[in-house]
Amino acid sequence: MSKTVSINVEHITRVEGHGNIVVRVRDDKLETCHFEVVEAPRFFEAMLKGRSWYEAAIITSRICGICSIGHQMTSLKATETALKIPVSEQTVLFRKLLVDGSILSSHLLHVLFLAAPDVLGVPSAFALMDSNPHAVELALKTKRLANDLCDAVGGRMIHPITCVPGGFTDLPTPEVLRDLKTRYEKEMLPMLFEVADILESVAENFPDFTRETEFISLGDASEYPFYDGRIASTDGETYPVDEYLSVTNETIVDHSTAKHTHNKRASYMVGALARLNNNFDKLTDTAKQVAARFGLAAVNHNPFMNNVAQLVECVHCAQTVIGRIDDLLQRGIEPEKPPREWKGKPGRGVGSTEVPRGILFHDYTYDATGRIVKANCVIPTNQNFANVDLDMQAFVPEMLQRGMDDNAMQFNLEMLVRAYDPCISCSVHMVKVD
Amino acid sequence: MTAKKVRVGFFDFTGCEGCQLAKVSMENELPQILEHIEIVNFREAMSEKSWDMDVAFIEGSITTPACVERINRIRQAAPILVTLGACSTIGGINAIRVGRDLDEIRQEVYGDKRYLFPSLPVMPVSAVVKVDASIYGCPPNPKDVARFLTQFLAGKIPQAPKYPVCIECKLQGNACLLVQGIPCMGVVTRAGCGAWCPSKGQFCYGCRGLIPDANLDALRISFEECGLSQQEIDNKLHLFSGRELEKLS
Ligand code: SF4
Ligand code: SF4
Numbered sequence: 234m235s236k237t238v239s240i241n242v243e244h245i246t247r248v249e250g251h252g253n254i255v256v257r258v259r260d261d262k263l264e265t266c267h268f269e270v271v272e273a274p275r276f277f278e279a280m281l282k283g284r285s286w287y288e289a290a291i292i293t294s295r296i297c298g299i300c301s302i303g304h305q306m307t308s309l310k311a312t313e314t315a316l317k318i319p320v321s322e323q324t325v326l327f328r329k330l331l332v333d334g335s336i337l338s339s340h341l342l343h344v345l346f347l348a349a350p351d352v353l354g355v356p357s358a359f360a361l362m363d364s365n366p367h368a369v370e371l372a373l374k375t376k377r378l379a380n381d382l383c384d385a386v387g388g389r390m391i392h393p394i395t396c397v398p399g400g401f402t403d404l405p406t407p408e409v410l411r412d413l414k415t416r417y418e419k420e421m422l423p424m425l426f427e428v429a430d431i432l433e434s435v436a437e438n439f440p441d442f443t444r445e446t447e448f449i450s451l452g453d454a455s456e457y458p459f460y461d462g463r464i465a466s467t468d469g470e471t472y473p474v475d476e477y478l479s480v481t482n483e484t485i486v487d488h489s490t491a492k493h494t495h496n497k498r499a500s501y502m503v504g505a506l507a508r509l510n511n512n513f514d515k516l517t518d519t520a521k522q523v524a525a526r527f528g529l530a531a532v533n534h535n536p537f538m539n540n541v542a543q544l545v546e547c548v549h550c551a552q553t554v555i556g557r558i559d560d561l562l563q564r565g566i567e568p569e570k571p572p573r574e575w576k577g578k579p580g581r582g583v584g585s586t587e588v589p590r591g592i593l594f595h596d597y598t599y600d601a602t603g604r605i606v607k608a609n610c611v612i613p614t615n616q617n618f619a620n621v622d623l624d625m626q627a628f629v630p631e632m633l634q635r636g637m638d639d640n641a642m643q644f645n646l647e648m649l650v651r652a653y654d655p656c657i658s659c660s661v662h663m664v665k666v667d
Numbered sequence: 668m669t670a671k672k673v674r675v676g677f678f679d680f681t682g683c684e685g686c687q688l689a690k691v692s693m694e695n696e697l698p699q700i701l702e703h704i705e706i707v708n709f710r711e712a713m714s715e716k717s718w719d720m721d722v723a724f725i726e727g728s729i730t731t732p733a734c735v736e737r738i739n740r741i742r743q744a745a746p747i748l749v750t751l752g753a754c755s756t757i758g759g760i761n762a763i764r765v766g767r768d769l770d771e772i773r774q775e776v777y778g779d780k781r782y783l784f785p786s787l788p789v790m791p792v793s794a795v796v797k798v799d800a801s802i803y804g805c806p807p808n809p810k811d812v813a814r815f816l817t818q819f820l821a822g823k824i825p826q827a828p829k830y831p832v833c834i835e836c837k838l839q840g841n842a843c844l845l846v847q848g849i850p851c852m853g854v855v856t857r858a859g860c861g862a863w864c865p866s867k868g869q870f871c872y873g874c875r876g877l878i879p880d881a882n883l884d885a886l887r888i889s890f891e892e893c894g895l896s897q898q899e900i901d902n903k904l905h906l907f908s909g910r911e912l913e914k915l916s
C-alpha cells in the first residue's frame with residue numbers, strides 16, 4: 234500500500250521565534266520536506282551602517298535577547314580587532330565568566346523548559362509543573378543562579394550594560410564573586426547532577442537517528458572554546474576566523490526569510506554538539522563523565538544528542554565559573570578604564586565567539602572617524618537550517634519504513650527541530666551592506 | 668482573596684524576544700502577581716471569537732502586512748491593550764533610521780527575490796491601533812514591570828513617568844557622567860528604569876524614549892561639548908527614538 238502524508242506545523246511551539254514544518258509525501262515519494270522560517274526580516278547590517286564604534290554592541294545585542302551576551306562579546310571583539318583597541322587579561326577573564334553564565338542560562342532554559350517536555354512525555358513546560366514539579370524547581374533555581382552571575386558581571390542578563398570596547402564600565406566586588414562561587418559549588422553543580430539523573434532516566438526517549446554531517450565550531454584553543462579559537466571542522470580542517478566567508482557560504486532559499494549555509498558538504502551543524510565533537514578532550518573530567526552516562530563521545534552524529542551536549546556543557550561551565558572566580562580573586566580586581574574616545578586608523582575586524590546555539594561571526598569595516606561602513610553578521614541558527622532540512626529529508630523515509638503514523642512523525646519532527654534549539658529571531662538578520 | 672483572575676494574553680511581534688525573556692526571568696518579583704493573573708496561551712489559528720481575555724500585552728514592532736492584520740484582530744478581542752518594551756511602544760531599535768529606502772535594502776538582502784517576503788517601514792503599535800498603556804524600556808526593567816502590574820491589578824491604568832532619568836540618577840547618588848564629558852542621554856530620556864545604566868558607569872542611550880518637552884537643543888550643545896559630531900548626536904537621538912522624533916518634526 235502506498236502512503237501519502239501531509240504534515241503542516243504552523244508556528245512550531247517551544248522554539249524562539251516563528252517557523253513552520255512542511256512535509257508532503259505522495260505515493261511513497263517525498264515531495265516537500267523543509268523547515269520554513271516565517272519571522273519578519275530585520276535589517277541589522279543596514280542599521281549598523283554609519284554607527285560609531287561605541288554603539289555597535291548596543292545595537293547588535295538587540296538581534297536576540299537570549300544571545301545578547303554572545304552578540305555583545307562577538308561585536309566587541311570585531312570592533313577591538315578592527316580599531317586595535319587593547320583588552321586586558323582581566324577583561325578577558327570577566328568576559329569568559331559572563332559567557333559561561335550566558336551558556337548556562339540559555340542551555341538550562343532550552344533543556345528544561347523547551348526540550349525536556351518531549352522526552353518526559355508532556356505537552357509543555359506548564360504541564361511539567363504537574364507531572365515533574367521537581368524538574369521545574371531545578372530549572373528555576375539553576376536558571377536563577379545563571380542569571381545572577383550575568384547580572385553581577387554584565388549589569389543585567391538581557392542586553393548587558395557594562396561591556397564596552399576595551400573593558401567594563403563596572404565590575405562586581407570580591408564579596409559578590411565569593412558568594413557566587415559558593416553557590417556554584419554548593420548549589421549549581423549538585424542540581425546539575427540531578428538534572429542529569431532525570432534526563433538519564435528517560436534517555437531512551439531520545440530518538441535513535443543518525444545522519445553523517447560536518448560539525449563546525451571554534452576549536453584549536455587552549456581551553457574548551459567559547460570565547461577564542463580558530464574555526465574547526467570534524468572533517469579535519471581548521472581556518473582562521475577572518476576567513477569565515479569561505480566556510481559559511483550564505484544563500485537565499487524560497488521557503489525561508491533566513492539564509493542557509495554550507496561548507497564542503499551540502500550542510501553543516503553548529504551548536505553544543507558541534508563544539509563537543511570538535512573539542513571533547515577539553516571538557517572537564519566531570520563533564521566527560523556525564524557525557525559517558527549517555528554514551529556521548531566525539532564524533533556523535535545524532536542531532537537529538539544536542540540536548541545532552543548542552544547538559545554536558547552546563548556541567549563544564551559551572552566548573553569553569555568556579556575556577557575563573559578563584560583566578561580573579563587571587564589576582565585581585567582592578568577597576569577598569571575603558572577608552573571613551575578613539576583616534577586611529579580605519580580597518581576591518583572579524584569577531585567570532587561561540588554563543589549557546591553555535592558559532593557566531595561579526596565582521597565590521599570602520600572608517601577613520603570610527604564609524605561603520607560595512608557590516609556582516611552570520612548567526613548560528615542560519616548555519617543549521619540546511620542541516621535541519623537534510624535531517625528531515627533523511628528522517629521522514631526512515632520513519633515511514635518504521636511504520637509510524639502521521640502523528641508520531643510530526644512529534645518526532647518537532648522534537649528534531651527543537652533539538653537544534655533554533656533561535657529564529659536571530660536568524661532573520663539580514664546580510665551585507667556596502 | 669479569591670477574586671476572579673485577570674486573563675492575560677501575550678503576543679509577540681518583531682523584536683528580539685528579550686521582553687519575553689525578561690518576563691520569565693522575573694520570578695523574584697512575580698509570585699504575588701502570578702496569584703492574580705491567568706496567562707492564556709492562544710493558538711494563532713484560533714478564531715478571535717474564542718480569544719477571551721481581559722488584557723493583551725504586545726511585544727515587538729509592526730513590520731509586515733501580516734503584523735497589521737494580526738494586531739487589528741488582537742485589538743478587536745482585547746478590552747485593554749498594553750505595549751511592553753521599546754519595540755512595541757516607540758518602534759525601538761528596529762526603527763533606526765537607516766537613511767535609505769526599504770526597497771533598496773531589501774534588494775541588497777534578497778536580490779530579485781525581494782518581494783517574496785513583504786515588509787513595511789517599522790512602526791510602533793500605536794501607529795496602527797489604539798494603545799491603552801505602555802511599559803517602556805529595552806529591555807523593560809523588572810521593577811517597573813512589577814510596579815505596572817501591581818497598579819494595574821488594583822484597577823488603575825498605570826502611567827509612565829514624564830520626568831527624566833536624571834532625577835532617578837540623582838536619587839541614586841551617582842556621580843554625573845555628562846559632567847565628566849561622557850555623552851549621557853539621561854537628561855531627555857523617560858525615567859522608570861532607576862537610572863539602570865548610569866548606575867553601572869555606562870551612559871544612558873535612551874532606550875525608554877524621549878520625555879515630553881525634551882530640550883533637544885540643550886542636549887545638542889552639551890553633546891558638542893563632549894566632542895561629538897552632529898552626525899554622532901543625530902545617531903544617538905535616533906537609536907531608539909527615531910519614530911518619536913518624526914512625530915516632533
Ligand atoms: S524592546 Fe528590546 S528587549 Fe524588548 S523585544 Fe525589543 S529589542 Fe528586545
Ligand atoms: S549621569 Fe546621565 S542620567 Fe545621571 S545625572 Fe548625569 S546626565 Fe543625568
Ligand code: SF4
Pocket residue numbers: 804805832856857860861862863864865870871872873874875876
Ligand atoms: S539608563 Fe537609559 S538606556 Fe539605560 S535602561 Fe534606563 S533609559 Fe534605558
